[in-house]
Amino acid sequence: MSSLNASLASALSGLIADQGAMATTTNNVANVNTPGYSRQEPVLVASDPVVLSPLTFGTGVTLQSVESIRDPILESQIQQQTQAEGQYSTLASALQQTQTNFTASTGDIGTAISNFFDSINQLSTNPSDLSLRQGVLTAAGNVASSFNTTADSLTQQQTSLDLSVVQQVGQINQLTQQIAQLNTQVSNLQNVGENAGTFIDQRQQAIDQLSSLVDVSVIPSDNSLTLITANGAPLVTGQQSFQLQTQTNSAGLHEIYSQGNDITSQITSGQLGGTLQARDQEIPAIQTQLNTLADGLATSVNKVQTAGYDLNGNPTGATSASGTPQTPVYLFNPPAATGAAANLSVAITDPSLIAASSDGTAGSNGNAEAMYALSNQAIIDGQSPTDCYSGIVFNVGNSASNASAEQTASSQVLQQLNDQRASISGVSLDEEAANMVRYQNAYSASAQVITAINDMLYATIQMTTLTG
């Protein structure tokens, strides 16, 4: 049979459990705005009953544990989407900046090339006119400077992206260190059977931040976890973190090393992946196209320029009027093997040296016409200069537009996933208020029970006194 003392113990267990549950609610309410916090729930179980044959009596309630509510599969989806979002948002903003060099303006390359050929057409109407010749030189100078400005701006952007690489690697190292420390704290608590929810939340938050920077895979193990990059370079193993290093390459850009291996080209996701994609693929691709255009244009113009005669009737090619070898008179300095766009420059300052004449007379415009004809000839990889430039504009615009679209898509998916996470793990004040009422009522009820037992015990004691 049961005793009043046993009932008192049951009621007490209720008071203790409700206090614990109340503490959980209080903690949830306190953390309602804490980023990454997962709501906690008290796990209440009925205490083991005692069997006093033929009856079985309950022995109250036990607050078995406080559990953080989260969905591990959802968390890993969020990580992946965070990586994609990080990559595309970085790439999109880099390309957004790149494409401003290719918007239609008075100084863009396309306009400069059009104006250059226009000036030659004008010269063709009066080839001996010095001011028209000067007009061609000025327009050629504008072509050169438009290429220079654009190429410089691309290089500058590449340099600043390179700086971002170093900063992002620094952030990654800081986060992996933090995660390794949190691993220690989590496993210390879990080894003694305690709830490590808060540290797990902090670790999850750090992993999310890390995911936004680089592609990581999470491999959970007992009480701990291992982080590796997509290509298998270790970042965190249990309580140890592995730092990534940077080292400049021959081009002056930073390569990323893990354990002595260059893993730069294998990082494809996260902000670092996006930065590297912009720095090592997108911008170099545009640079190559620009160099091809600058080189093709300068070389073709020079070829025509050195096939005629200047205003004074002197041949501009490699052979002088007297038949002796001479330095050809170029219009553009012959482009170097690398950096044609960045280094494009006009070779002459004397307008009379422009080879407009095809027969040696000052009035002939035959060579100017040949030079003008280049504007519609397939002189650059089978394309006219303007076709080539409009192709570059298309490529730049297309890359920027694709990156923006990917970014929009991935951030929408991420938002939905975060919604889902919040619907599972987020703290609801309504729910907490309701729980508070429940726990408060339960506590009051237990307290009333104790009062009743107290009365009963008192009655029992009185009974003994009367008989005694």
Next chain:
Amino acid sequence: MRVNPNPYPDLLASVAQTQQQINTDEQEIASGMSVNLPSDNPAAAAALVQNADQTSQADQFERSIGSIQGEMQNADSTLNSVITSLQQAISLGVEGANGTVNSSDRAAIITQVQGIQSQLLSLANFTYQGNYVFGGTKMQTTPYVLDPSSPSGVTYQGNSGTNSVTLGNHFTLQTNLPGSQLFSGSGTDMFQSIQDLITSLQSGIGIGKAVTEVSNASNSIDSQRVFYGNALNQLTAQQTYLSTETTELAQQQNTVGGADLTAVISNLTTAQTSLQATLEAIGQTANTNLFEYLK
């Protein structure tokens, strides 16, 4: 089912998105263009580069036509003067051939014809903007100079070169006729015929033949003058074509990259309404939870 207890991130994302839409619409309205960055529409941006180049080319062709037109009009009217002078010479020759003309009258006629000779010389050496128009491509050298040792009395210092200027994508126009072709080509020689007329008037022999010679020269020049007339007509036609092309290019530019203002303004209004609604929704959600009612 448990719902997301914190709707703010979603609402704020929606606000940001709507704000972005408003910015884009405002930019389109301000610039009148739907393609303000290559990424707005890469294919259209590339087409606009082509369009800008073609427009620039067409504008340049119009300017070049303007430059050439002046020269050709002047060349044409100079040739008109040449023909008038030659007609005068013919009249004088016919007058000199008349047996009733006395020697002093004939001397006066000879002086007049000599005057015409020097007039023709200066007409053949006509310059436009510093260039000798009838000297072939040797435009910086006086084409005809007096030369007593030459049978025609002059020497041609120019060449037979011609210039052609591109004035359209498939239109190239020859812009000059060299003096060698104009004044002494096709079996006639203007200066020789005048010299022959003077010589025949002086000697009184073969005046009729010399007059025929001058007449042939005049006819030859007159027929070649058609070159300038045709060229000027072609220039006018090309101008008309180019101005049509420019209009078409402007239309194309508008079709490819112009903003549909009606649609944009309607979008903008929708976006503004949506923004307002979202902000109001945020305001509404602000102060409601169960704790409020547990007092």
